[in-house]
Amino acid sequence: MPEYKIQYFNVKALAEPLRFLLSYKNIPFEDVRIKSEDWPAIKNTMPMGQMPILEVDGKRAHQSLAMTRYLAKQVGLVGSNDWEDLEIDMAVDTINDFRMKIGAVQYEPDEEVQKKKRVTLDNETIPFYLEKLEAMAADGHFALGKLTWADLYFVAVLDYLNYMAKKDLTENRPNLNKVKETVLALDGIKNWVAKRPQTDL
Numbered sequence: 001m002p003e004y005k006i007q008y009f010n011v012k013a014l015a016e017p018l019r020f021l022l023s024y025k026n027i028p029f030e031d032v033r034i035k036s037e038d039w040p041a042i043k044n045t046m047p048m049g050q051m052p053i054l055e056v057d058g059k060r061a062h063q064s065l066a067m068t069r070y071l072a073k074q075v076g077l078v079g080s081n082d083w084e085d086l087e088i089d090m091a092v093d094t095i096n097d098f099r100m101k102i103g104a105v106q107y108e109p110d111e112e113v114q115k116k117k118r119v120t121l122d123n124e125t126i127p128f129y130l131e132k133l134e135a136m137a138a139d140g141h142f143a144l145g146k147l148t149w150a151d152l153y154f155v156a157v158l159d160y161l162n163y164m165a166k167k168d169l170t171e172n173r174p175n176l177n178k179v180k181e182t183v184l185a186l187d188g189i190k191n192w193v194a195k196r197p198q199t200d201l
């Protein structure tokens, strides 16, 4: 079995889908968490000056979605043809678009501008995306009517989304809650969630 190492900050955010995918099959990995005070010295050694980084037998990869998709192939959570993979990718890209829209507000440096942007986020963006995502998950899964990496991706980033949105995004969304329950009930994920470092996001 390849040796896996994940490097990121001490948060779930963009590395958690990688951790979920490996944990799903109980694949061991080194979970390296860089302290923010150590980051400036390390930043320039990273391919794009950013994390997460995945190392597979010492070979280094970056870009969280590409790495998550790679691990999904390793653990068999992809489609069985190109069209099925497209359906999974559509769900994942939609979730990722949602993340970036919430992030654009959370990381807006001007406080007054952030306040204004949060009104639009709360009244328009969040309801729009949640309605679409709830409909996509009508049968308890985001794609193909079965468990795929889109489901694991959503649940893995959910704490991060809730933190940035400052609300429980799955409240009163039965289909999204079903996805959450299904993923959190998987043995490998249950074990990981029980033992992972406790962080807000």
Ligand SMILES: N[C@@H](CCC(=O)N[C@@H](CS)C(=O)NCC(=O)O)C(=O)O
Residues within 6 Å of the ligand: 013, 014, 043, 049, 050, 051, 052, 062, 063, 064, 065
């Ligand atoms: N497109 C990249 C974005 C990575 C990214 O934004 N990483 C942030 C943390 S979430 C980072 O490394 N920030 C530190 C910095 O830019 O100095 C990915 O998805 O992996």
